[in-house]
Amino acid sequence: MPGAVVPTVRIQAEDFDVAAEIARLTKGRADIGAVVTFSGLCRDEAGRLSALELEHYPGMAEAEIARIAGEATERWPLQGLTVIHRHGKVRPGENIVLVVAASAHRQAAFEAANFLMDYLKSRAPFWKKEHHGDGSEGGWVDAKESDDKAASRWRQAASKRK
Numbered sequence: 001m002p003g004a005v006v007p008t009v010r011i012q013a014e015d016f017d018v019a020a021e022i023a024r025l026t027k028g029r030a031d032i033g034a035v036v037t038f039s040g041l042c043r044d045e046a047g048r049l050s051a052l053e054l055e056h057y058p059g060m061a062e063a064e065i066a067r068i069a070g071e072a073t074e075r076w077p078l079q080g081l082t083v084i085h086r087h088g089k090v091r092p093g094e095n096i097v098l099v100v101a102a103s104a105h106r107q108a109a110f111e112a113a114n115f116l117m118d119y120l121k122s123r124a125p126f127w128k129k130e131h132h133g134d135g136s137e138g139g140w141v142d143a144k145e146s147d148d149k150a151a152s153r154w155r156q157a158a159s160k161r162k
Contacts, residue, residue, distance in 0.1 A: 005079065007066065007069035007081040009083050010085075012084065012087070014086075015086070015095055016084050016086075018039050022100055025081075025102055033104045034104070034105055035100060038113050038117050039097070042090045042091060042095075049132060050133045052089070053090075053130075054088065054096070055127045056125060056127070060125055061124065068116065072116055075115070078108060081112065097117075099120075115154050118153075119154075
């Protein structure tokens with residue numbers, strides 16, 4: 001039943017284990033036919049970046065991500081949903097974000113994961129600062145127009161359903 005799933009949302013400094021998170025979500029479940037995961041990693045930007053520093057407003061970030069995760073459970077018939085986002089300094093090659101969407105069927109899991117990632121890239125209350133390989137501190141990373149455009153399709157789809 002859509003909306004009955006209570007999403008797991010965590011914001012943490014510690015790394016996470018993708019396989020362990022999938023196992024946690026699916027353990028003992030025979031009703032899940034599809035699990036879609038997205039894990040985002042920190043890039044080195046062609047050797048220029050030594051770390052990406054992510055800041056958030058504790059409490060507000062969790063509540064806002066929980067709100068949008070709840071929206072995903074209303075839009076799609078999910079059996080489980082986990083969203084993890086790291087904060088603090090993240091080095092190239094390390095995990096930043098994880099979305100795990102579980103459903104009886106693949107399409108709902110794919111769409112829910114895509115919806116959440118579009119939201120996390122464009123609207124989640126995180127601020128990113130670059131740290132360069134030469135030791136200098138870079139600036140705050142601006143939002144990308146392409147991320148906003150990707151997220152806009154979900155707003156358009158919601159307005160068409162009304």
